[in-house]
Structure formats: structure tokens, C-alpha cells
Amino acid sequence: MAVDTAAGSLVVTRDRDNCLHAFVNACRHRGARLVEDVGACRGIVCPYHAWTYNLDGSLRAAPGMGGVLDFDPREQGLIPVRLAEWGGFLFACFDPETPALETWLGDLPERMAAHRPDDLRCVRRMPFDVAANWKFLIGNALEAYHTGSVHRDSLGAQQAEAESTRGQWDALYVHGEDDKSISTLPGGIQPLPFIEGLSARARSGTWFTVIYPCTQIVFSPDCAWWLDFQPLAADCTRLVLGACFPRSSIELADFRERAEPYFQRWSEATPEDNAIAEAQQRGHGSGRLPAGRYALSEQCVHRLDNWVLDRVLGTQAPSHAAAGSV
Numbered sequence: 001m002a003v004d005t006a007a008g009s010l011v012v013t014r015d016r017d018n019c020l021h022a023f024v025n026a027c028r029h030r031g032a033r034l035v036e037d038v039g040a041c042r043g044i045v046c047p048y049h050a051w052t053y054n055l056d057g058s059l060r061a062a063p064g065m066g067g068v069l070d071f072d073p074r075e076q077g078l079i080p081v082r083l084a085e086w087g088g089f090l091f092a093c094f095d096p097e098t099p100a101l102e103t104w105l106g107d108l109p110e111r112m113a114a115h116r117p118d119d120l121r122c123v124r125r126m127p128f129d130v131a132a133n134w135k136f137l138i139g140n141a142l143e144a145y146h147t148g149s150v151h152r153d154s155l156g157a158q159q160a161e162a163e164s165t166r167g168q169w170d171a172l173y174v175h176g177e178d179d180k181s182i183s184t185l186p187g188g189i190q191p192l193p194f195i196e197g198l199s200a201r202a203r204s205g206t207w208f209t210v211i212y213p214c215t216q217i218v219f220s221p222d223c224a225w226w227l228d229f230q231p232l233a234a235d236c237t238r239l240v241l242g243a244c245f246p247r248s249s250i251e252l253a254d255f256r257e258r259a260e261p262y263f264q265r266w267s268e269a270t271p272e273d274n275a276i277a278e279a280q281q282r283g284h285g286s287g288r289l290p291a292g293r294y295a296l297s298e299q300c301v302h303r304l305d306n307w308v309l310d311r312v313l314g315t316q317a318p319s320h321a322a323a324g325s326v
């Protein structure tokens, strides 16, 4: 699978032994891009001069390279990129200095363990192109202050509180009702069963988590959805929403119909958020704005902005949780 990111392009493979790998998506010969898409194959053949790599990245064949001085095929494998897995999600990292995923995620895995992320299956991906900086989109995802206005005709006003976290993530807990999740539009019946074994708090609310800097996973009592915010330029972001349901729900004979209200919610509310982020981008276009004030309900946005600032200015604290209050 080819994965294009702001930091560069990756190819992610699963080899014959079921091991996952990530590599720089470029040939070791003269650097041609290797993989364009997703699929199954026995090896990767460079489109330029047909060097061939195994799925573990080792070079299998380099036609016409016989007799080249000091050419050792064992030294010509694809360039590996760090890859780690949690809950069925893969995280790649180009930076050797970044702490291990386990450290980065802090207490997120244990806090969301009851939702059994490993048991969730992604059934649909919904892409959106947004003419706004990625930080406007993430900031929007970290407060419910806007819901009564931006989502007036869809979700309506929501009540939420900022969570306290350990690690490079943050979360907003949005209150629902005891027997109805906020994964579908208000009113109507609860379409799919809740995940078994959730605490009372998990049953009556939804966590909008953000794994810094630009990954959101929303844990609801009946499903989860992830938002991959891919910065393309300062004023342009590709957003991909992935819809995940527990296996037991997907196996229901009428799952397709029962999942419809969820897709309706995502296809109504997501463009509303995208449009307001675009308005915010246009508003900033003049470059003449002094800094604005945050409401108390925008704590998580403030923490995100400080997280970014710390990295821009090189003043980062070990984690925002340790840095404490706003």
C-alpha cells in the first residue's frame, strides 16, 4: 500500500510471514517512486529499470548490475521507516528521535481498551478535500462550543468536557443519552447495539480523541470513527474519515440498513465542520488578526495550539498533561 504524507511517501507491506513493514516509497537505484496504490503482490518491481524487491524490503534482483564494482545487493534493500501498531491502527514515523508509540500514546490504550479497538473493522472510508489549514480542522474537532451554531440543523448543541490525559493525546468527552449514542443524528431509535462490557460513563458518552498532531479517533458506545487529517499545503488539507463497527454488528443480517443513519450523520456533519474551517481560513487570509480569546470550553484547542507552538519554538515540555493547566 502506498501512503503519501506531508513528510514523504511510504510503502507499507505485509510479507509472507505476516510481518508488517514500512519503507520509503522510492527505488534504491535512481529513486523512482515504486508503488502507486494498494493490492496484493509477491514483490515490488521498479517501473524504471525493473529492480525487484521482496516484501521484506530486500533486493531480489537488479538486472544488468552484474560486474558493477562493489555492488552488494544485500546493501541495496528499501530504506526502512519505523512502524508500530496499536488497536489495528498502524503508525509510521520518519524521525528516529521520536519516542516509541507506546510512550506517545501514554494512557490512551488502557483508557479505550473496553471499546476493544482490535475488534473494530473499518467498513468505509470517506475522503474530503478542505481548503483550510489542518490546525483549524483539529481545533474544531476538540471543542463542542460550535455545535449549537455550526451543526444547528444536524447534531444540535452538545455538552462536553475536556479529559485529562497522559501522553501525546487529548480528548473531549461529549455527553450522550443513556440508551442513544451521538453517532447518529438526534431523535429516532438507537440503530445498533452498544459494545458489551462498557462502563456507565462509556455508555453515556463519546470520546473525541486527538493523537497529536493530526489523527483523531472517536470512541462511541456503538462504533468508532477515525479522521486522518493530511496536510497538503498551508491552506489545504485532505481529510479521510474511516467508519468502524464491532465485528458482531457487521455480522448482523441487516447491518447495511442499520448502519445507514451513521453514514448520514457523517456525510451531514463533516462538511459542516469543513465549511467552517474554510471560513476560518479565509478570515485569517488578511493576516491582520490579533490573537483571539478562548472560551473555557475551548481548553483542548488551547492545548493543541500550545503543543504546536512548543514544537515550532523548540520549547516543548515532556507532555501537555505534565505541563498541566491552561
Ligand code: FES
Residues within 6 Å of the ligand: 027, 028, 029, 030, 031, 032, 046, 047, 048, 049, 050, 051
Ligand atoms: S530507478 Fe528503479 S530500477 Fe532504476
Ligand SMILES: [Fe+2]
Residues within 6 Å of the ligand: 140, 146, 147, 150, 151, 273
Ligand atoms: Fe463539529
